Amino acid sequence: MQAIETIELTKKFGNLVAVDKLSFEVEKGEIFGILGPNGAGKTTTIRLLACLLSPSSGSANVGGFDIVKDSMKVREIVGIQTENPSLYERLTAYENLDFFAEAYGILDSQERRKRIRDLLDFFGLWVFKDKKVGAFSRGMKQKLSIARAIVHDPDIIFLDEPTSGLDPESAREIKDLMKSFSRKGKTIVFSTHVLGDAEKLCNRVMIISKGKRVALGALEELLTNTSKPILRITLKKLDQRVIDAIKCFKQVKEVTVADSSSVVSIVLDDVETITPEIIKSVVLNGGLILSVNVVNQSLEDVYLKIVRGGKVEN
Amino acid sequence: MLIFKKDWIEIRRNWQILLPIFAIPFMISVLLPTFIFSIPGILSMPVSSLNGIETLMRNLPKNIQAEVKEMNIQQALIYIMLQYFLAPFFLVVPIMVSDVIASDSFAGEKERKTIETLLATPISDSELFLGKVLVAFVPSVIATIVSFLLYSFVANLYSVKLLNGKLILPNLTWLLLVFCLSPTIALTSIGLTVIVSAKVKGFREAQQISAGIIMPILLMLIFSQVMGIVILGPQVVLLLTVSLSIVNFLLLSIGISSFGREEILSKLV
Ligand SMILES: Nc1ncnc2c1ncn2[C@@H]1O[C@H](COP(=O)(O)OP(=O)(O)OP(=O)(O)O)[C@@H](O)[C@H]1O
Ligand SMILES: [Mg+2]
Numbered sequence: 001m002q003a004i005e006t007i008e009l010t011k012k013f014g015n016l017v018a019v020d021k022l023s024f025e026v027e028k029g030e031i032f033g034i035l036g037p038n039g040a041g042k043t044t045t046i047r048l049l050a051c052l053l054s055p056s057s058g059s060a061n062v063g064g065f066d067i068v069k070d071s072m073k074v075r076e077i078v079g080i081q082t083e084n085p086s087l088y089e090r091l092t093a094y095e096n097l098d099f100f101a102e103a104y105g106i107l108d109s110q111e112r113r114k115r116i117r118d119l120l121d122f123f124g125l126w127v128f129k130d131k132k133v134g135a136f137s138r139g140m141k142q143k144l145s146i147a148r149a150i151v152h153d154p155d156i157i158f159l160d161e162p163t164s165g166l167d168p169e170s171a172r173e174i175k176d177l178m179k180s181f182s183r184k185g186k187t188i189v190f191s192t193h194v195l196g197d198a199e200k201l202c203n204r205v206m207i208i209s210k211g212k213r214v215a216l217g218a219l220e221e222l223l224t225n226t227s228k229p230i231l232r233i234t235l236k237k238l239d240q241r242v243i244d245a246i247k248c249f250k251q252v253k254e255v256t257v258a259d260s261s262s263v264v265s266i267v268l269d270d271v272e273t274i275t276p277e278i279i280k281s282v283v284l285n286g287g288l289i290l291s292v293n294v295v296n297q298s299l300e301d302v303y304l305k306i307v308r309g310g311k312v313e314n
Numbered sequence: 315m316l317i318f319k320k321d322w323i324e325i326r327r328n329w330q331i332l333l334p335i336f337a338i339p340f341m342i343s344v345l346l347p348t349f350i351f352s353i354p355g356i357l358s359m360p361v362s363s364l365n366g367i368e369t370l371m372r373n374l375p376k377n378i379q380a381e382v383k384e385m386n387i388q389q390a391l392i393y394i395m396l397q398y399f400l401a402p403f404f405l406v407v408p409i410m411v412s413d414v415i416a417s418d419s420f421a422g423e424k425e426r427k428t429i430e431t432l433l434a435t436p437i438s439d440s441e442l443f444l445g446k447v448l449v450a451f452v453p454s455v456i457a458t459i460v461s462f463l464l465y466s467f468v469a470n471l472y473s474v475k476l477l478n479g480k481l482i483l484p485n486l487t488w489l490l491l492v493f494c495l496s497p498t499i500a501l502t503s504i505g506l507t508v509i510v511s512a513k514v515k516g517f518r519e520a521q522q523i524s525a526g527i528i529m530p531i532l533l534m535l536i537f538s539q540v541m542g543i544v545i546l547g548p549q550v551v552l553l554l555t556v557s558l559s560i561v562n563f564l565l566l567s568i569g570i571s572s573f574g575r576e577e578i579l580s581k582l583v
Contacts, residue, residue: 052575084430132327
């Protein structure tokens with residue numbers, strides 16, 4: 001069964017369409033990343049799915065419950081870490097978690113205590129349990145707000161930029177935590193600006209721009225479908241004649257020369273067949289080749305291309 | 315009563331709230347009467363200079379005139395001050411205490427953005443609303459009762475000294491004032507604050523605007539009493555209680571609808 005399914009989910013704020021007919025599915029146990037530029041609608045999408053906002057049109061089903069008709073049920077089974085840490089600064093770390101655990105229906109105080117102890121231990125915050133959250137650093141707050149999101153052991157977890165504000169070590173801990181959750185069969189939907197995180201964690205990603213879905217799929221798929229491989233030739237000395245010769249091939253899409261170096265990057269449709277031809281022509285035109293290699297475009301290149309293109313896929 | 319508990323802990327640690335909660339009752343119930351009676355001269359003024367006041371007193375209703383018939387004019391003045399004129403001032407206590415707490419609890423939670431995670435929990439709207447109303451209501455009732463005890467003590471101190479051992483409080487009017495009108499007006503203040511909180515960003519604005527709406531009404535009451543138009547007797551207090559209850563019903567229903575999840579969250583960016 002799908003953990004999440006949305007059909008033309010739409011949210012308007014006045015004239016602004018923040019989320020525009022978004023349809024996607026997330027499988028149970030999947031780690032699903034939402035990427036997109038600032039203001040793309042990532043946070044709004046997550047808020048819709050966690051029943052913090054109701055959709056203007058369209059529908060979504062989360063954990064088997066409709067987000068409009070069964071919003072209370074959805075709230076019970078999901079956990080959400082919001083963009084702002086959203087913690088009570090006058091309460092201690094322990095009191096914050098205790099309050100939310102009870103709000104999520106863990107009425108037994110022994111059970112709450114155990115959960116909180118485990119979580120604070122995991123995040124290395126147990127020693128600060130009696131410290132007021134107002135005195136926490138940004139990273140500590142971020143960790144606590146993730147602990148808060150999972151205090152009731154939800155099946156579906158929404159994380160809005162979980163690693164922002166964290167040092168590399170803590171970010172790593174969070175990523176490991178996400179993986180271990182997914183192994184336990186929990187579904188994780190998260191938004192991020194860190195492409196590397198998405199690359200390491202996600203089964204699939206969705207890229208949105210201006211509220212619209214512009215790409216969806218496994219990362220390798222996106223990489224191979226949208227990106228052309230690059231042929232990189234390093235010359236002993238740069239020579240305009242060589243460049244012109246390369247440009248003559250009609251299979252060559254784009255030629256770039258990195259500043260103050262003699263590395264020529266060539267974007268090709270089909271590396272296999274044309275590479276020997278190009279090399280031959282370089283040599284014939286007097287180019288001295290130091291090295292040749294074929295590289296794939298980085299996720300960043302692909303991401304930027306997709307987002308800038310802004311083309312809506314079907 | 316999870317929300318009540320949580321808000322209560324927050325309030326206890328917030329001196330911006332604690333300070334007014336303690337200061338206002340103290341000002342009204344101890345400083346105000348003390349100040350009035352320490353104005354040099356009131357007690358030792360020659361009787362002739364009190365002529366103006368005498369005419370004012372003649373405007374008072376018959377039953378009050380009867381109450382002070384046996385006293386000399388100074389005694390009468392003190393009696394009327396303590397018994398009647400200070401009574402509407404006393405309502406400042408429930409109004410301000412509930413206003414300060416409610417604006418922090420409703421608008422403050424929005425301002426600090428904690429409302430988002432709170433509304434993500436499966437706590438029902440009504441439980442949330444009720445918890446937050448109660449956390450403002452209960453302390454303001456307690457503050458009112460404590461203020462009343464303090465005020466009675468101070469007022470009786472003066473009256474014992476000046477009115478030949480007569481204790482003037484408690485009496486029926488004041489009991490009704492403390493136990494019926496004060497809780498009612500506290501709810502009015504809370505209802506107003508909730509509505510205002512939904513519209514503004516910060517808790518300070520919420521506090522000031524809602525106090526700005528209710529205080530002039532109180533001032534009117536104070537003035538009309540000084541002018542002798544209305545005198546707070548048991549009937550008037552009951553009448554005010556009943557009419558404010560009706561106002562409360564309206565305010566709180568508007569408050570509940572303006573406190574809907576969607577309403578609050580669509581305003582968060
Ligand atoms: N409550 C609101 N009222 C009006 N407009 C809003 C509201 N919330 C979001 N928006 C608008 O909706 C659009 C999408 O915002 P959203 O916060 O979902 O973007 P995002 O992808 O999370 O961006 P970021 O990467 O900066 O976090 C933005 O243009 C934003 O201004
Ligand atoms: Mg966002």
